[in-house]
Amino acid sequence: MKTSLLALAAFSLAAPALATTPMPRTLDQQADMALKSDALAWDFVEGITTEVGPRQAGTEAEKRGREWAMRWLTRHGFANVADEPFPMQTWVPGEAKAEIVSPFPQPLEVLALGDTASTGPEGVTAEVVFFRTVDELRAAPAGSLKGKIAYISHSMTQTQDGSQYGFAGPARWVGAGIAASKGAVATVIKSVGTDSDRTPHTGGTDFPQGVAPTPAGALSMPDARNLERMFARADGKPVTMKLTLTPRSLGTTMSGNVVGEIVGRDPSLPPVLVACHIDSWWNGTGAIDDGAGCGIVAAAAKHVSLTGQPLRTIRVLMAGAEETGLWGSKAYSAAHIDEPIAVGLESDFGADRIWRFESNFRDGNRALHDRIAKSVARFGVADSAIVATGGADIDIARDQKTGIIDLQQDGTRYFDLHHTANDTLDMIDPVQLRQNVAVWTQVVGILANEAGTIKP
Amino acid sequence: MKTSLLALAAFSLAAPALATTPMPRTLDQQADMALKSDALAWDFVEGITTEVGPRQAGTEAEKRGREWAMRWLTRHGFANVADEPFPMQTWVPGEAKAEIVSPFPQPLEVLALGDTASTGPEGVTAEVVFFRTVDELRAAPAGSLKGKIAYISHSMTQTQDGSQYGFAGPARWVGAGIAASKGAVATVIKSVGTDSDRTPHTGGTDFPQGVAPTPAGALSMPDARNLERMFARADGKPVTMKLTLTPRSLGTTMSGNVVGEIVGRDPSLPPVLVACHIDSWWNGTGAIDDGAGCGIVAAAAKHVSLTGQPLRTIRVLMAGAEETGLWGSKAYSAAHIDEPIAVGLESDFGADRIWRFESNFRDGNRALHDRIAKSVARFGVADSAIVATGGADIDIARDQKTGIIDLQQDGTRYFDLHHTANDTLDMIDPVQLRQNVAVWTQVVGILANEAGTIKP
Numbered sequence: 001m002k003t004s005l006l007a008l009a010a011f012s013l014a015a016p017a018l019a020t021t022p023m024p025r026t027l028d029q030q031a032d033m034a035l036k037s038d039a040l041a042w043d044f045v046e047g048i049t050t051e052v053g054p055r056q057a058g059t060e061a062e063k064r065g066r067e068w069a070m071r072w073l074t075r076h077g078f079a080n081v082a083d084e085p086f087p088m089q090t091w092v093p094g095e096a097k098a099e100i101v102s103p104f105p106q107p108l109e110v111l112a113l114g115d116t117a118s119t120g121p122e123g124v125t126a127e128v129v130f131f132r133t134v135d136e137l138r139a140a141p142a143g144s145l146k147g148k149i150a151y152i153s154h155s156m157t158q159t160q161d162g163s164q165y166g167f168a169g170p171a172r173w174v175g176a177g178i179a180a181s182k183g184a185v186a187t188v189i190k191s192v193g194t195d196s197d198r199t200p201h202t203g204g205t206d207f208p209q210g211v212a213p214t215p216a217g218a219l220s221m222p223d224a225r226n227l228e229r230m231f232a233r234a235d236g237k238p239v240t241m242k243l244t245l246t247p248r249s250l251g252t253t254m255s256g257n258v259v260g261e262i263v264g265r266d267p268s269l270p271p272v273l274v275a276c277h278i279d280s281w282w283n284g285t286g287a288i289d290d291g292a293g294c295g296i297v298a299a300a301a302k303h304v305s306l307t308g309q310p311l312r313t314i315r316v317l318m319a320g321a322e323e324t325g326l327w328g329s330k331a332y333s334a335a336h337i338d339e340p341i342a343v344g345l346e347s348d349f350g351a352d353r354i355w356r357f358e359s360n361f362r363d364g365n366r367a368l369h370d371r372i373a374k375s376v377a378r379f380g381v382a383d384s385a386i387v388a389t390g391g392a393d394i395d396i397a398r399d400q401k402t403g404i405i406d407l408q409q410d411g412t413r414y415f416d417l418h419h420t421a422n423d424t425l426d427m428i429d430p431v432q433l434r435q436n437v438a439v440w441t442q443v444v445g446i447l448a449n450e451a452g453t454i455k456p
Numbered sequence: 457m458k459t460s461l462l463a464l465a466a467f468s469l470a471a472p473a474l475a476t477t478p479m480p481r482t483l484d485q486q487a488d489m490a491l492k493s494d495a496l497a498w499d500f501v502e503g504i505t506t507e508v509g510p511r512q513a514g515t516e517a518e519k520r521g522r523e524w525a526m527r528w529l530t531r532h533g534f535a536n537v538a539d540e541p542f543p544m545q546t547w548v549p550g551e552a553k554a555e556i557v558s559p560f561p562q563p564l565e566v567l568a569l570g571d572t573a574s575t576g577p578e579g580v581t582a583e584v585v586f587f588r589t590v591d592e593l594r595a596a597p598a599g600s601l602k603g604k605i606a607y608i609s610h611s612m613t614q615t616q617d618g619s620q621y622g623f624a625g626p627a628r629w630v631g632a633g634i635a636a637s638k639g640a641v642a643t644v645i646k647s648v649g650t651d652s653d654r655t656p657h658t659g660g661t662d663f664p665q666g667v668a669p670t671p672a673g674a675l676s677m678p679d680a681r682n683l684e685r686m687f688a689r690a691d692g693k694p695v696t697m698k699l700t701l702t703p704r705s706l707g708t709t710m711s712g713n714v715v716g717e718i719v720g721r722d723p724s725l726p727p728v729l730v731a732c733h734i735d736s737w738w739n740g741t742g743a744i745d746d747g748a749g750c751g752i753v754a755a756a757a758k759h760v761s762l763t764g765q766p767l768r769t770i771r772v773l774m775a776g777a778e779e780t781g782l783w784g785s786k787a788y789s790a791a792h793i794d795e796p797i798a799v800g801l802e803s804d805f806g807a808d809r810i811w812r813f814e815s816n817f818r819d820g821n822r823a824l825h826d827r828i829a830k831s832v833a834r835f836g837v838a839d840s841a842i843v844a845t846g847g848a849d850i851d852i853a854r855d856q857k858t859g860i861i862d863l864q865q866d867g868t869r870y871f872d873l874h875h876t877a878n879d880t881l882d883m884i885d886p887v888q889l890r891q892n893v894a895v896w897t898q899v900v901g902i903l904a905n906e907a908g909t910i911k912p
Binding site: 052104 | 502503505506508510517520559561565652655677678681685686689741876877878880882883
C-alpha cells in the first residue's frame with residue numbers, strides 16, 4: 001500500500017512536468033524516465049484489481065474488466081477504443097471441497113480445474129490411487145481406475161525461464177483425461193506450482209475426444225505433500241477421499257477483445273500490435289496474470305506517444321478469455337486476418353524484470369534486431385539467438401507469419417503464484433514493473449518509428 | 457518431503473547406535489547429537505499433522521490428536537501417559553464468506569474469529585466504516601456504528617522477538633467488542649499478521665461484559681489492503697459488504713491434557729514441567745502452533761533420558777484447548793496445584809531457532825542461571841537479564857510462583873503463519889527445529905539433574 005502511494009505520488013509530480021516541457025523527450029529519455037518513475041502500469045494493475053478484481057472469462061466480471069480497461073485507455077488518450085465481441089463456451093467453478101475420509105481424516109485445500117465436470121453437491125467418495133508421474137498413470141492398465149480417484153504428482157522447481165512448466169504441466173493438462181479414459185471417477189493433481197502455500201493452482205485441462213469430462217481438481221502443494229505422506233504412513237491401507245466439486249457450464253456467452261490505439265503518422269503502414277489478456281481465473285485478482293501485462297503494454301504505448309506521434313500506429317490488444325482456451329486471441333485473428341500487422345509482442349508472464357530479448361527476424365533483419373538488442377542492454381536485458389514464437393494472445397502474428405518479439409521476463413517466482421488466490425497486487429514488485437515498462441517503451445518506440453519492413 | 461525422509465533416515469541410523477553404546481552419552485554429547493541428527497521432534501510434528509491434521513479445541517479432532525500423542529509418548533518409553541479430561545465451552549467456525557457489494561463488487565477472503573456469533577446463512581449486508589486503528593474506533597461516538605460493519609486496520613511488521621503482536625494484536629483481541637458496544641452489526645479486521653498471502657489469521661476475541669458477541673472475522677492481508685484501496689478510490693461513496701459467518705457454539709464438551717513422564721531417580725523432588733499445546737485452530741494443520749512445540753519438548757525429555765535416568769522426573773504436558781481460552785492450562789493448574797513443580801518451560805512460538813535464554817531465578821540462583829546460560833552459548837543462544845514469565849500452558853508455574861525458563865525462539869516468520877491455513881509442516885525448517893531440540897535437551901538435562909532448589 002505504501003509503495004503504491006509512493007508510486008502514485010511520483011507520477012503526480014511527473015505529470016505536470018510532462019505537460020509543460022516544450023520539447024518532447026527522446027525515446028531513450030522517455031524509457032529512462034519510465035524506469036525511474038512510471039506509475040501508469042502500476043495505476044492500471046492497482047485499478048483493475050481493486051475496482052474489478054477477478055475476471056473469469058465469459059462472465060459479467062470479465063465484462064466489467066473490459067469496461068474498466070476501456071475507460072482507462074480513453075482517459076489516457078488512446079484512440080479507437082472498442083470492445084470487439086465474440087461468443088465463447090463459459091465454465092464457472094462452483095464450490096470445491098476435499099477431505100480424507102480414512103485412514104487419516106482431515107480436510108484438504110482443493111480447486112476445480114477449468115472445463116471439468118461436477119461431482120454434484122453430494123460429492124464422490126472413493127479410494128485414491130497414487131501416481132508419481134503422468135507416465136506412471138499412462139502405464140496403468142485399461143479399466144484399472146474404475147470407481148477410483150486418480151492422484152497425480154510431479155516434481156517442479158523454480159526456473160528463471162519458466163521451462164519447468166513444460167515438464168510438470170502435463171499433470172494438469174492431460175492427467176485428468178488419461179485417468180478418465182481408464183475409468184477414474186475423478187482426478188486430483190498436485191498443483192502445478194513451486195510454492196508451499198495453501199493456495200491451489202487452477203488452470204485448464206483437456207479430455208481426449210470421446211472421453212467425457214470428469215470432476216478434477218488441484219490440491220495445494222502442502223496438501224498434496226500431506227496426501228503423499230499419508231500414503232507412506234498408511235501401511236497399505238486404502239486412502240479414501242471425499243471430493244466435492246460443483247463447476248458448471250453456462251453454455252455460450254459473450255466475451256470481447258478490448259482494443260485501443262496510439263494512431264501513427266502513416267496509417268498505411270502495418271501497425272505494431274502489443275497484447276495482453278484482460279481475463280483472469282476467479283480465485284486471484286488477476287494482478288500478475290495478466291493485469292500487469294496489460295498495464296505494461298498500455299504504459300509503453302503511452303510513453304512512446306509522449307515522445308511525439310509515432311510513424312506507425314501502436315495497437316493495444318487486451319484479449320478476452322485467454323485462460324479458458326485462447327478464445328480472444330483466436331477471435332481477434334479471425335476478425336483481423338486481412339489487416340497486416342508489422343510485428344506482435346505480448347506481456348503475460350508476471351511483472352518481474354525482463355532479462356532477454358528474442359525476435360523472429362534476427363536472420364532476415366539483423367540490423368534492426370541488433371539495434372533493438374543494443375537499445376535495451378542498459379536495462380540489463382541480454383540478446384538471444386532464440387527465435388521468438390510469441391505468446392498466447394498474438395495468434396494473429398503467427399497466422400500472418402509476421403514479426404514477433406518476445407521480451408522474456410524472470411519467471412523464478414511466477415509459478416509460486418500462477419493461477420492461485422495469491423495472484424494479487426501485493427506480489428508485484430514496483431521496481432521490476434517499471435523495468436518492464438522501460439524496456440517495452442524502448443522496444444515499441446523503435447518499432448513504431450521503423451519505416452522499413454520489420455520482418456522481410 | 458525429501459527433507460523429512462532424510463531426517464527419518466538419519467534417525468534410523470542413529471537408533472541402533474544408541475542401543476548398542478555401552479556408556480550413555482554425556483548431556484553435552486546428547487545435545488550435540490540432537491543438533492546434528494534429531495528426528496524425534498520432526499517425527500512428532502510430521503506424524504500429528506499428517507495422521508490427525510487440524511485439532512480444534514473441544515472437538516473430536518482434538519481427541520484424535522490427544523490419542524495420537526499418547527501413542528507416540530508410549531512408543532517412545534514415556535511412563536504414566538494419560539489424558540486428564542476437563543470440560544470446556546466449545547466453538548466451531550462454520551462457513552465464512554465476504555464480498556464487496558458496491559462500489560467495486562468482488563469476493564474477499566475471510567475467516568471467523570474464535571467465540572464470535574453467526575450472521576446466519578443469509579449473511580448481513582451493511583456499509584463498512586473504516587478505522588485505521590483501535591484507538592480511532594475507541595474515539596467513535598456511542599451508537600455511531602448502528603447497523604454498520606466496522607473494519608479495523610493496524611500496522612504490523614516482522615520482529616525477531618514477536619513484540620509487534622502487542623501493538624497490532626488489540627485489533628483482534630478487543631476490536632469486535634468495542635465495535636459491538638457502539639452498535640456495529642459485525643466487525644472485520646485486517647488479519648493480525650505480517651505476510652502477503654490470501655490466508656486470513658484467525659484467533660480469539662473478547663467481548664466486554666454485557667456486550668453480546670457479534671459476527672466478526674479477519675480478512676487476509678491482501679484482502680484488507682484491497683478494501684483499504686477501495687476506500688481510497690470510492691470518492692466518498694459508501695463501501696458495502698456482504699458478510700456470511702456461521703460459527704456456532706457446541707456448549708460444554710470434553711477436552712483433555714496429555715501427560716507423560718520420564719520418571720526420575722528421586723520421585724520426592726519436584727519435577728521439571730515441559731509444556732506445549734496439542735490443539736490447533738481448524739484452518740492449518742497445527743504444525744508450528746503447536747505441533748513443533750510438542751515435538752521439541754517430548755524429544756528433549758527423551759534425549760535427556762538417553763543420558764541415564766535423571767534425578768528429577770521430567771513431566772511433559774501437552775495441554776488441550778489453548779487457542780480458545782487456555783482451558784487446559786487452567787485445568788492442569790487447578791488439578792495439580794498441590795503438587796509442587798521445580799520449574800516450568802513451554803515451547804509455543806514456532807520451530808525457528810532459540811536465540812535467548814531467560815529465567816525468573818537469575819537474582820535468586822545466579823549460579824544455576826549462569827551455568828545454564830553458559831551451556832547453551834555454543835548453540836548461539838544469548839543470555840538475558842529479562843525475568844521469564846512463561847508461556848500460556850504453564851499457568852501452574854505462575855500459580856505456584858516457582859521457577860520459569862523462557863527459551864525465546866526467533867519469531868521473525870512466526871506471524872506470517874500464525875493461525876493461518878499456512879501453518880503446515882512445509883513451513884518448518886528442520887535445521888532450526890533440531891537447534892531447538894538441542895537447546896532444550898541441554899537445559900532440561902541440567903534442570904532434571906539439579907539437586908538443589910531451582911528457584912529458592
